[in-house]
Amino acid sequence: MPDALPILEMKHVSKRYGGIAALNEVDFVAYPGEIHAILGENGAGKSTLIKIAAGVTDPSEGELYVEGKRVDFRNPTEAMAAGVVCVFQELSLLPDLTVADNLSIVAPPMRAGLIDAGAQRERARRLLAEIGCDDIHPLELVRNLPLSRRQMVEIAKALAKRPKLLILDEATSALTAADVERVYTIIRRLRSEGVSILYVSHRMHEIAALADCATVFRNGRRIETFRIGERSMSAIVQMMIGREMTHHYPDKPPANPGAPVALSARNLSWGQQLRDISLDVRKGEIVGLGGLDGQGQRSLLFALFGVLKGVSGSVDVLGKPLRLSGPRSAMRAQLPIALIPEDRKTEGLMLPMNIRDNISLASLSKFQKGLRFDRNSEHTAVEKIIKGLNIKITELAAAVSTLSGGNQQKVVLAKWLMTHPGIILLNDPTRGIDVGTKQEVYRLLRDLADSGVAVLFYSTDYAELIGCCDRVLVMYDGRVTRELAGLELNERNIIETALNVNDKEQAA
Amino acid sequence: MNDPKLQAGTLPVLRFALDRSVLIAFGCIVLMLLGGALYSREFLSPEYLLQQLQISAFLGIIASGAMMVILIGHIDLSIPWTVTLGAMMATAVAGWYGEIGSAIAIPVGVLCGAFVGFLNGLGVAYLRLPSMIFTLGMNAVVQGLMVLHTGGFAPQDHATDAMHFLAVGRPIFGVPNALFIWIIVGGFITYLLTRTAFGRRVYAVGNRETAAYLSGVNTNAVIILCFVLSGAAAAFAGVLLAGYSTKAYQAMGDPYLLPAIAAVVLGGTNILGGRGNYLGTIAGVVLITLLQSILAVMQMPEAGRQIIYGVVILVMLLGYGRGEIDRK
Numbered sequence: 062m063p064d065a066l067p068i069l070e071m072k073h074v075s076k077r078y079g080g081i082a083a084l085n086e087v088d089f090v091a092y093p094g095e096i097h098a099i100l101g102e103n104g105a106g107k108s109t110l111i112k113i114a115a116g117v118t119d120p121s122e123g124e125l126y127v128e129g130k131r132v133d134f135r136n137p138t139e140a141m142a143a144g145v146v147c148v149f150q151e152l153s154l155l156p157d158l159t160v161a162d163n164l165s166i167v168a169p170p171m172r173a174g175l176i177d178a179g180a181q182r183e184r185a186r187r188l189l190a191e192i193g194c195d196d197i198h199p200l201e202l203v204r205n206l207p208l209s210r211r212q213m214v215e216i217a218k219a220l221a222k223r224p225k226l227l228i229l230d231e232a233t234s235a236l237t238a239a240d241v242e243r244v245y246t247i248i249r250r251l252r253s254e255g256v257s258i259l260y261v262s263h264r265m266h267e268i269a270a271l272a273d274c275a276t277v278f279r280n281g282r283r284i285e286t287f288r289i290g291e292r293s294m295s296a297i298v299q300m301m302i303g304r305e306m307t308h309h310y311p312d313k314p315p316a317n318p319g320a321p322v323a324l325s326a327r328n329l330s331w332g333q334q335l336r337d338i339s340l341d342v343r344k345g346e347i348v349g350l351g352g353l354d355g356q357g358q359r360s361l362l363f364a365l366f367g368v369l370k371g372v373s374g375s376v377d378v379l380g381k382p383l384r385l386s387g388p389r390s391a392m393r394a395q396l397p398i399a400l401i402p403e404d405r406k407t408e409g410l411m412l413p414m415n416i417r418d419n420i421s422l423a424s425l426s427k428f429q430k431g432l433r434f435d436r437n438s439e440h441t442a443v444e445k446i447i448k449g450l451n452i453k454i455t456e457l458a459a460a461v462s463t464l465s466g467g468n469q470q471k472v473v474l475a476k477w478l479m480t481h482p483g484i485i486l487l488n489d490p491t492r493g494i495d496v497g498t499k500q501e502v503y504r505l506l507r508d509l510a511d512s513g514v515a516v517l518f519y520s521t522d523y524a525e526l527i528g529c530c531d532r533v534l535v536m537y538d539g540r541v542t543r544e545l546a547g548l549e550l551n552e553r554n555i556i557e558t559a560l561n562v563n564d565k566e567q568a569a
Numbered sequence: 570m571n572d573p574k575l576q577a578g579t580l581p582v583l584r585f586a587l588d589r590s591v592l593i594a595f596g597c598i599v600l601m602l603l604g605g606a607l608y609s610r611e612f613l614s615p616e617y618l619l620q621q622l623q624i625s626a627f628l629g630i631i632a633s634g635a636m637m638v639i640l641i642g643h644i645d646l647s648i649p650w651t652v653t654l655g656a657m658m659a660t661a662v663a664g665w666y667g668e669i670g671s672a673i674a675i676p677v678g679v680l681c682g683a684f685v686g687f688l689n690g691l692g693v694a695y696l697r698l699p700s701m702i703f704t705l706g707m708n709a710v711v712q713g714l715m716v717l718h719t720g721g722f723a724p725q726d727h728a729t730d731a732m733h734f735l736a737v738g739r740p741i742f743g744v745p746n747a748l749f750i751w752i753i754v755g756g757f758i759t760y761l762l763t764r765t766a767f768g769r770r771v772y773a774v775g776n777r778e779t780a781a782y783l784s785g786v787n788t789n790a791v792i793i794l795c796f797v798l799s800g801a802a803a804a805f806a807g808v809l810l811a812g813y814s815t816k817a818y819q820a821m822g823d824p825y826l827l828p829a830i831a832a833v834v835l836g837g838t839n840i841l842g843g844r845g846n847y848l849g850t851i852a853g854v855v856l857i858t859l860l861q862s863i864l865a866v867m868q869m870p871e872a873g874r875q876i877i878y879g880v881v882i883l884v885m886l887l888g889y890g891r892g893e894i895d896r897k
Contacts, residue, residue: 366783368783387782388782388783388784388785389785389787392785400783402780402783407777407779407780408779408780408783409780409783410777410780411772411773411776411777411780411781411843412776412777413776413843413844414772414773414776414843418769418772418773421769422769422770422773422781422784422786423784423785425766425769425770425786426766428766429765429766432765433764434764434765434766436764476784480785
């Protein structure tokens with residue numbers, strides 16, 4: 062349909078955060094009556110593209126055109142007025158209001174200066190019927206709806222704005238099979254009405270079944286746009302790979318299958334997030350957790366640390382069962398467990414407190430001798446570990462918030478190394494830190510492993526997993542779907558497994 | 570940050586480092602005394618100053634406990650009736666059990682307060698109820714119990730000799746005993762905060778409870794212990810106040826809630842928790858006491874006094890509250 066006037070056109074759009082380009086001179090066109098899939102791995106620039114289109118963020122450079130007219134959205138409301146509507150992954154509904162209230166939250170029907178509840182209810186009924194969800198009562202509180210139904214209300218809310226361009230960001234990930242079918246029907250109907258649909262999904266089979274064309278992004282650049290069917294699955298995966306290996310990784314020692322199993326989990330399940338996960342990590346081994354962001358990796362690490370309530374299954378440390386009752390019990394295991402959390406600002410550090418207080422926090426009881434707190438040995442131990450990790454500080458009394466991201470992360474590592482852990486769980490420890498510190502972290506992990514520590518390491522950076530880990534467990538939808546080791550451990554296999562494109566599908 | 574070397578003898582960290590708010594508070598104390606001196610030379614006499622410190626002691630002990638709770642980012646609104654509870658239970662026990670009663674009166678009063686604090690701590694730590702609501706409710710419950718207690722059992726309400734002695738006695742160089750007790754309580758709190766692992770954990774919980782929990786800190790125990798200290802301190806102050814006015818009476822703790830919290834906050838402790846030192850609390854307590862005293866001496870009508878008192882506290886908080894609040 063390339064003859065029609067495009068609904069949305071982006072010319073040379075770039076977006077930079079600090080020095081890093083999330084989008085780099087991207088040209089992108091969406092035509093009416095077309096379902097356009099957006100593909101790319103973590104951090105490829107998909108969400109930035111969507112946010113710019115929906116008016117959530119401004120581009121640093123470049124121009125946007127809607128139906129041929131230059132636009133400059135200052136906020137999502139302006140984008141909506143121009144017909145660009147986005148259904149985000151994060152639900153935007155107010156849980157304590159009714160479905161009808163939510164559907165008319167921006168401009169409720171009014172009568173005599175008051176909200177016309179009857180008209181509002183009628184409107185909700187009509188909108189829900191349109192998406193095939195007549196079974197949702199308009200006066201039900203959103204809080205009481207299951208996740209899948211809430212997502213449907215979210216879609217109804219978007220459709221109520223009569224979009225010309227509808228953006229669906231992982232809109233089906235929370236849906237039940239029946240609701241997915243409904244969404245397909247709606248999308249196809251909208252296409253026949255001339256609406257343009259941008260569809261972000263990691264489910265390759267969905268894209269094959271639904272989309273007319275697709276655009277692949279990588280490292281903030283648009284790689285290629287093609288009609289569905291023109292490229293094989295394997296060619297698409299190839300397009301998504303291709304980052305240069307810029308880091309140097311420490312050498313991996315040969316596998317030692319005779320080493321004792323330090324940490325072993327059997328049939329761990331937690332709600333929808335973890336499904337029947339079993340894994341073993343041996344002493345001296347670095348095991349990676351891969352997959353797309355948000356497939357349960359974070360919950361798995363928390364579950365092993367005993368932080369999640371209601372986990373079923375068992376965890377053994379050196380063959381002895383571990384009580385999953387919280388960090389303190391994990392830290393007292395036969396091999397003490399340490400968890401380097403994902404968000405150092407809220408989970409890892411007390412930013413306004415000084416460096417010494419932060420580092421010694423997890424080992425305070427070691428220094429409390431009866432009524433006396435041994436500040437001298439604390440001081441010595443802290444200084445030693447600061448030297449050992451090469452943390453760059455001016456003085457111990459400085460607040461941690463004054464340090465750079467990389468040094469802050471080292472403070473978190475220092476805190477846990479001081480507890481002499483035998484098992485270390487890391488949740489994306491190199492996110493947002495500089496290249497030099499990353500290398501130091503890789504070296505540190507390998508040194509720890511060589512000294513017999515078992516390391517379980519989640520990272521969103523596939524290159525890092527390949528470079529650092531002896532084995533990688535790839536997760537999809539709360540399950541470990543594949544274990545990669547040796548020559549099998551390459552970016553292509555990780556991405557294929559992460560996207561859940563299996564070999565059979567490829568052959569077909 | 571360019572210098573990676575650590576100086577060999579890096580200075581030990583001074584928690585008592587004088588920060589801005591502590592300096593302002595002490596500055597205001599000096600200004601008030603000088604201003605008072607212009608009005609009457611009496612304001613600078615040792616007798617007057619000792620008198621003020623003696624009165625400060627009661628507020629100071631209450632504020633010591635309140636500070637522990639504020640440091641973990643919570644608040645204890647059950648202070649008024651915990652003060653009253655301490656006073657009433659101590660005098661009542663003395664009446665019920667004669668000689669032995671007199672001997673155990675003070676510990677019993679303090680323990681009753683500690684128990685109220687323990688319940689507050691349980692509610693906040695395990696039930697995760699907001700401390701503002703829970704302690705307010707607890708205040709009402711204790712009030713009800715005390716009304717029942719005085720109505721139903723007609724207990725003794727006058728203070729024992731020991732209580733009286735501790736509150737008003739001046740055996741050593743004319744320095745009031747109450748002041749010594751405040752020094753002991755203050756020394757104990759300072760020791761806890763700066764010289765124990767517990768103190769470190771208090772600041773950690775106040776700054777970021779999640780991070781403290783994930784670092785293996787027993788956050789619930791820290792929360793409970795802080796509330797216990799607050800309850801015990803309030804009740805102990807109640808015991809002394811009963812000694813000071815020779816008897817325990819209904820609502821005797823009511824005038825202490827705002828001054829105690831204001832003293833802690835004026836002393837630079839962050840109302841959201843995580844930051845503050847005891848020196849600041851001392852300054853805040855003396856400041857509030859002087860303010861009340863000067864307003865009283867100036868023979869202003871009660872209404873005017875209340876207005877000035879409130880306005881001064883608000884203005885001071887505005888003066889240095891800004892940098893402290895934007896943190897979270």
